[in-house]
Amino acid sequence: xxxxxFPDMVSSVSTKIVQDHEATxxxxxxxxxxxxxxxxxxxxxxxxxxxxIFDQNNEILRDIIIxxxxxxxxxxxxxxxxxxxxxxxxxxxxSVTIDIKxxxxxxYQTDMYSIKLMEDEIE
Numbered sequence: 001x002x003x004x005x006f007p008d009m010v011s012s013v014s015t016k017i018v019q020d021h022e023a024t025x026x027x028x029x030x031x032x033x034x035x036x037x038x039x040x041x042x043x044x045x046x047x048x049x050x051x052x053i054f055d056q057n058n059e060i061l062r063d064i065i066i067x068x069x070x071x072x073x074x075x076x077x078x079x080x081x082x083x084x085x086x087x088x089x090x091x092x093x094x095s096v097t098i099d100i101k102x103x104x105x106x107x108y109q110t111d112m113y114s115i116k117l118m119e120d121e122i123e
Contacts, residue, residue, distance in 0.1 A: 001106055003027055024104055029115050031076055032069060047072050049117060062089045069098060079105050095119040
């Protein structure tokens with residue numbers, strides 16, 4: 001699998017390309033950090049977790065975020081196979097991280113993806 005490198009997309013003479021595991025990790029990160037409706041032409045691309053950011057932090061909110069992430073992965077990243085039990089949301093005081101264990105169907109290797117959804121450093 002090949003993908004255009006983001007945010008460093010072009011050099012002076014060519015387009016920068018990433019492949020295999022790096023491309024899958026980059027595409028997953030871009031999917032999860034995109035708001036739903038941000039992609040022109042596809043109003044369902046992205047996730048809704050930013051709309052839930054000010055809700056009460058409890059197990060129900062974590063379940064809603066996990067369901068939304070799982071639905072987005074199943075819809076827009078068919079090369080990844082994951083289960084609901086393999087997605088965890090960890091929140092610290094000022095950061096939210098999501099850990100996803102998934103089987104990559106391109107090379108049949110299980111990978112662990114850890115993506116920071118939100119990070120704020122308060123001094």
